[in-house]
Amino acid sequence: MTDQKTISVVGVSGSPTHPSRTTALVAEVTSAFATELGGTATVVELAPLLGELGAGPFRGQLGPNAVEALEKVEAADVVVVGSPAYRATYTGLFKLFFDHIGQYALVGKPIVLTATGGSDRHALLVEHQMRPLFGFFQSLTLPLGIFAGERDFEDYRIVSDDLEGRIQSSLKRSLPLIRSHLDPDEVTIDAGFARPHDF
Structure with a gap:
């Protein structure tokens, strides 16, 4: 019997500010999934990476921390993503x-969707904006998002029993x-999709 690889759960907070309620939510959800899966939890905050991510239009022009x-996200076994609602969608930094x-780096990868907003009227951000984005990546977006x-929150800490229940x-x-997806006995099937030319 071969040794099992430690499962890596990586969270991505698309908030442009620090501290951030979104980061608090992403960190809590990432930790919860890592604990249940016996894996490691890592949270990537995008706010400090804004300058490096905007350094150029191509990945080779980005700073080392951004790369x-x-x-980390591409190598993760499970990804937790989160963004605050800005103009009824995710932040420009998140996008x-x-x-x-990589266009094919998240194919089949389990993605947990989370979002924060000033009121419940932003809750559909998860379904109407985030889920289609990861549909493009052909990811395994998990069925129940968390808003x-x-x-x-209080002082950027989760204080709601209702939110803990949703998690x-x-x-x-x-x-x-x-x-089921991470079962090493399962056969991985190459989707064999056509890859368009770069443009």
Whole structure:
């Protein structure tokens, strides 16, 4: 019997500010999934990487910290993503980061969707904006996203039992899918999709 690889759960906070409620949510969810899977938890905050991510239009022009963050996400077994609602969608910083992710680097990868907003009217950000983005990447977007509002936090800490309950519900719904996906006995099938020419 071969030794099992430690499962890597990487969170990405698309907030342009620090401290951030989004980062607090992403860190909590990343830790919860890593604990249940017996893996490691890492959180990538995009706010400090803004200058490096904007250094040029191509990945080779980005700074070393930005490239390292991209590689962590691409190498992860499970990715937790989160963004605050800006103009009814995810932040430009969040989109800029994922513009540099390899087009086929997230194929089949389990993705946990989270978002924060000033009120519940932003809750559909998860379904209407984030889920289609990771559909483009052909990722395994997990079924129950997690949205949090301002009242769920105090001093950038989660204080809401309701939010903790939503996190636990997401775990219960998602873990069977993740464990099935990560089962080393399963056969990985190459999708064989056509790759368009770079442009």
